[in-house]
Amino acid sequence: MKRKNHPLLGIHSLLVMIFIYVPIAFIIAYSFNSSRLAADWSGFTFEWYASLFTNRHVMEALGNTMTVALVSTVVSTLLGTLAALTIRKVGRKTKAGVGGLLYLPIIIPDIIMGLSLLVLFTQFHMPLGKMTIIIAHITFCVSYVYVIVTTRLTGMGGQLEEAAQDLGADAWQTFRHVTLPQIMPGIISGALIAFTMSLDDFMVSFFVSGPSSTTLPIYIYGQVKRGISPEINALCTILILVSVTLIFLAQFMLNRGKGQKKQSVLPF
Amino acid sequence: MIELSGVEKHFQGQVVVHPLSLTIKEGEFLTLLGPSGCGKTTILRMIAGFEQPTKGKILLDGADLTSLPPNRRDLNLVFQHYALFPHMTVEDNIAFGLKMKKMPAKEQRERVHEAVTMTQLTPLVKRYPHQLSGGQQQRVAIARAIANKPKVLLLDEPLGALDLQLRKNLQSELKHLQRSLGITFVYVTHDQEEAMMLSDRIVIMNSGKVEQIGTPREIYATPTTLFSATFVGENNIFSQDGRLFAVRPEKLKAVRNQDGAKRMGEVLDVLYLGSIHKLIVQLDDEPMTVSIVFDFTDDRPWEVGEKIGVNWNTEDEVVIGS
Numbered sequence: 188m189k190r191k192n193h194p195l196l197g198i199h200s201l202l203v204m205i206f207i208y209v210p211i212a213f214i215i216a217y218s219f220n221s222s223r224l225a226a227d228w229s230g231f232t233f234e235w236y237a238s239l240f241t242n243r244h245v246m247e248a249l250g251n252t253m254t255v256a257l258v259s260t261v262v263s264t265l266l267g268t269l270a271a272l273t274i275r276k277v278g279r280k281t282k283a284g285v286g287g288l289l290y291l292p293i294i295i296p297d298i299i300m301g302l303s304l305l306v307l308f309t310q311f312h313m314p315l316g317k318m319t320i321i322i323a324h325i326t327f328c329v330s331y332v333y334v335i336v337t338t339r340l341t342g343m344g345g346q347l348e349e350a351a352q353d354l355g356a357d358a359w360q361t362f363r364h365v366t367l368p369q370i371m372p373g374i375i376s377g378a379l380i381a382f383t384m385s386l387d388d389f390m391v392s393f394f395v396s397g398p399s400s401t402t403l404p405i406y407i408y409g410q411v412k413r414g415i416s417p418e419i420n421a422l423c424t425i426l427i428l429v430s431v432t433l434i435f436l437a438q439f440m441l442n443r444g445k446g447q448k449k450q451s452v453l454p455f
Numbered sequence: 456m457i458e459l460s461g462v463e464k465h466f467q468g469q470v471v472v473h474p475l476s477l478t479i480k481e482g483e484f485l486t487l488l489g490p491s492g493c494g495k496t497t498i499l500r501m502i503a504g505f506e507q508p509t510k511g512k513i514l515l516d517g518a519d520l521t522s523l524p525p526n527r528r529d530l531n532l533v534f535q536h537y538a539l540f541p542h543m544t545v546e547d548n549i550a551f552g553l554k555m556k557k558m559p560a561k562e563q564r565e566r567v568h569e570a571v572t573m574t575q576l577t578p579l580v581k582r583y584p585h586q587l588s589g590g591q592q593q594r595v596a597i598a599r600a601i602a603n604k605p606k607v608l609l610l611d612e613p614l615g616a617l618d619l620q621l622r623k624n625l626q627s628e629l630k631h632l633q634r635s636l637g638i639t640f641v642y643v644t645h646d647q648e649e650a651m652m653l654s655d656r657i658v659i660m661n662s663g664k665v666e667q668i669g670t671p672r673e674i675y676a677t678p679t680t681l682f683s684a685t686f687v688g689e690n691n692i693f694s695q696d697g698r699l700f701a702v703r704p705e706k707l708k709a710v711r712n713q714d715g716a717k718r719m720g721e722v723l724d725v726l727y728l729g730s731i732h733k734l735i736v737q738l739d740d741e742p743m744t745v746s747i748v749f750d751f752t753d754d755r756p757w758e759v760g761e762k763i764g765v766n767w768n769t770e771d772e773v774v775i776g777s
Contacts, residue, residue: 346536346538347538349505349532349534350532350534351555352504352524353504353525353532354526354531354552354599354600354603355526355527355552355556356526356551357555364540364551364555365540368542369542
């Protein structure tokens with residue numbers, strides 16, 4: 188039986204989509220505009236993309252962003268995975284408590300995260316720079332990795348590990364041959380999300396960055412204060428492309444396990 | 456072979472398995488039969504080592520297993536939902552236990568070959584579990600367990616997730632496999648027909664307690680408790696002079712002449728079940744119905760609403776605990 192939807196529902200959905208995507212479409216479109224002024228369209232060009240790569244400030248910010256993203260991804264993936272593996276074994280109440288606390292940084296407003304970290308670093312007299320940004324990014328990236336790996340572990344259930352033990356595998360063999368291969372897609376997916384989150388974080392980084400540690404989002408913010416240049420549009424377009432690609436890749440990885448239920452990394 | 460002595464299990468103050476002592480003989484096919492939640496799976500998991508008994512000991516060949524972890528017990532469990540490793544081929548699944556024991560590669564191949572031949576999986580060895588049907592997955596689970604040549608094979612409702620026809624086929628395959636391997640099988644099921652067909656002995660369980668232990672014939676012919684009388688096969692329970700006794704439907708006789716009949720009643724329903732007829736009779740003096748099974752020797756069909764007498768031989772009464 189085919190259900191017919193109300194015609195207004197389609198129009199409504201379309202309006203919502205326009206509302207969400209038109210601003211992004213503008214940025215992408217104007218990154219190819221040969222005119223310096225955003226107001227008029229004077230032809231198609233790749234010029235701004237080319238000039239990005241010769242811009243020393245952009246390249247430096249890109250370097251910082253990459254260092255921060257890579258280091259915080261590796262560390263948070265390790266910590267988040269270990270947390271997921273450990274918290275699974277504890278009692279139900281502890282699990283709810285600690286698991287909830289680990290989930291919290293996803294919900295806490297970024298501005299609070301940024302401010303509280305800044306206060307903390309100042310208390311410890313830590314100079315603001317790449318190191319403080321990395322620590323800050325790890326604090327919220329761990330949560331994403333934890334949530335995703337936990338989802339995967341829950342989906343796996345306990346029976347496979349019991350089967351391995353029953354067949355003579357000790358704790359390490361069970362982990363190495365059964366648990367790890369089963370949750371690997373979740374770990375990779377968590378790492379990709381962590382990388383994306385670190386890559387485009389502005390708020391937290393803004394609070395804890397120092398003079399020599401400008402990341403791309405902070406650089407873009409600084410530039411925009413002096414007017415939106417086509418280079419910024421180009422830079423944003425690249426960031427959008429990279430983020431979307433990584434998220435889709437993460438989604439694909441999480442569902443790669445054979446015979447698993449479909450899971451999503453995009454509930455938030 | 457396996458000895459459970461005074462084994463009991465409590466979960467959060469609740470008794471799930473009441474004190475149980477049981478000796479399972481070598482080469483025996485023993486079934487734990489009971490409704491869901493009766494504790495049969497818990498017993499199996501205690502033997503496998505996934506649950507620790509609250510009290511009591513479990514011995515295998517005279518050696519105390521109770522404190523050994525599952526990976527150091529010389530027995531294997533076939534899980535209800537198979538628990539095949541999704542990232543390994545059929546072959547790798549079957550070789551898993553051998554690999555963990557660091558068996559030489561040549562011997563591993565021989566063992567896998569043997570297990571695969573016995574379970575008729577030869578053309579499927581390169582496939583992954585998700586490419587197999589339920590029945591094939593079940594075969595892999597069994598092959599994976601028997602490749603280790605365990606002293607005892609534990610099976611937790613292994614056919615529970617399969618459809619009826621497939622279940623029937625696999626039942627006879629299992630029985631055949633058990634005979635040719637000569638391994639002790641401890642089998643858990645809630646399907647009384649399956650238990651009757653496969654087992655050398657059946658342990659009937661209800662709410663954590665053993666109701667009766669016996670061969671299928673003993674259980675059917677001489678049930679000792681009300682629960683085992685009614686759980687296995689159909690039965691009619693009568694009470695007379697403060698005692699309870701059971702008479703199987705095929706031992707009851709329907710008679711048109713009501714003189715001298717032990718009970719009177721009215722035919723509620725006549726059921727044709729192919730090879731047999733069945734009458735459902737409402738007794739006059741007692742608020743109960745009985746079923747009577749007989750073959751097609753009677754030429755006049757019974758009619759609904761007809762008044763009849765119900766009779767049986769006194770020696771077919773099976774007295775069950777009051």
